[in-house]
């Protein structure tokens with residue numbers, strides 16, 4: 001079936017058909033394609049249409065990898081629309097933790113969930129697992145998943161009724177699905193990817209891989225290969241071991257804490273010689289002491305037994321120490337660094353083998369709303385700009401956005417003060433009071449968000465305000481989102497780079513204006529410094545741009561695009577930080593953001609009049 005016949009909507013938006021066609025060609029030709037399309041353009045529908053058409057011709061599968069669960073939901077919604085026009089099998093898969101029915105009502109930390117599940121399964125204690133494959137109901141559920149891609153809660157409810165493990169339902173559905181929507185982990189994490197590619201026998205060479213919000217890839221791989229451990233965490237693990245009567249483990253952890261403390265105290269700089277540290281453990285504790293301790297802690301079945309039998313909280317710090325020691329003793333390419341009673345393992349080139357990994361697939365399509373400059377983008381995710389294709393959807397005519405950069409404020413660390421926060425709050429309040437519809441306020445960190453939230457609330461009495469908090473569960477995030485959408489003129493406070501600043505649909509014109517407060521540069525750390533140094537040694541001349549400025553600007557631009565959900569949308573964007581007004585920052589702005597740009601020291605009064613002038617009247 002061709003692209004036009006497959007498309008789920010009555011007509012294409014400008015640029016959608018061309019993007020679908022380009023993705024189709026890339027999938028047929030086995031290319032690595034970087035595709036840029038602005039937020040709200042409808043790229044998911046276009047990309048799915050192109051990839052599915054090519055997959056049908058070549059007998060391939062499509063794997064659509066997303067960064068967050070909420071982004072997965074959006075892709076699943078598009079798939080459901082496509083399935084209504086042309087039937088095909090699809091499935092989405094989250095983590096076991098997300099699906100587990102047995103853990104409900106119990107305190108099972110995510111870090112130690114692997115223990116919990118394997119303990120219950122291997123000891124025949126999970127009836128949801130025992131029922132798998134034994135019932136016709138199970139087969140019916142798998143068939144239903146493939147035809148209608150249910151939401152997580154729908155699947156959980158149906159699986160509960162049939163008394164089977166929902167994760168096993170979707171895992172089996174994955175084998176038969178033509179399109180699989182998964183978190184990045186199932187595509188790249190060596191601990192999760194075997195579920196898809198080995199246990200489910202998915203052949204990478206017969207798979208078209210689509211990577212959504214691909215500008216996050218470097219962060220993702222950095223997270224995969226890096227690990228940190230603080231002395232407080234080791235002490236916490238000693239407490240856990242003692243409370244679970246694991247006397248030998250507690251003694252070993254005390255010895256570990258002493259050696260680590262000595263190493264940190266004696267170190268003369270942030271970089272440690274990993275080999276010397278391992279030698280020290282050998283000479284002080286014995287040849288295989290560290291490896292044995294790492295194994296004992298990371299696979300501590302005794303602790304798992306005790307926790308499950310006595311219904312106690314599973315010990316997450318013991319596991320964390322164990323996993324750090326496993327990486328310390330086995331990871332050959334990581335650097336060992338130390339600062340403030342913390343040890344860190346950092347891979348100085350986390351994207352070293354990304355090109356190789358992508359080449360194992362039949363083709364790969366990397367999607368992002370912020371690719372510019374494309375050569376730096378390609379290098380930042382480990383690709384040779386001369387060996388990949390790029391495609392940009394022209395977004396100029398689609399939206400009417402006025403952008404204002406305030407050079408009178410900044411969240412630079414040395415400029416942060418109660419006076420600066422008050423100044424920022426005055427300006428944010430001016431935007432809110434002059435916008436009749438919803439407003440999104442995106443701070444660079446939770447500390448800045450907390451500092452201005454109260455101040456702004458007092459300046460905008462009567463407005464419904466909701467706020468993102470660190471570590472929000474999916475359910476809590478949905479509550480915050482629904483609460484924002486429930487009223488026409490709500491205000492959302494969130495952080496740049498957080499779950500509400502990317503891939504979230506504030507449709508129906510729910511967000512009229514966006515305020516981006518400050519530039520979210522990553523805080524300096526030995527981990528980051530090690531990565532800079534490695535890039536410089538490899539001849540990269542734009543390492544600061546690649547690792548700090550560009551990711552921070554991307555987060556800001558992504559947040560700025562939250563209010564744009566459809567063509568014809570009008571909206572105001574305010575950047576409150578003088579660093580957005582530099583020529584270099586403006587140069588990197590997406591074209592739709594700088595079509596109508598005002599830069600200056602914007603008082604609250606000038607913000608109000610700019611806003612009223614744009615909207616024609618209040619809101």
Ligand code: SF4
Pocket residue numbers: 096097099100101102103116117118120121126128129165166167168
């Ligand atoms: S098999 Fe499924 S229901 Fe049982 S413990 Fe594991 S994830 Fe939970």
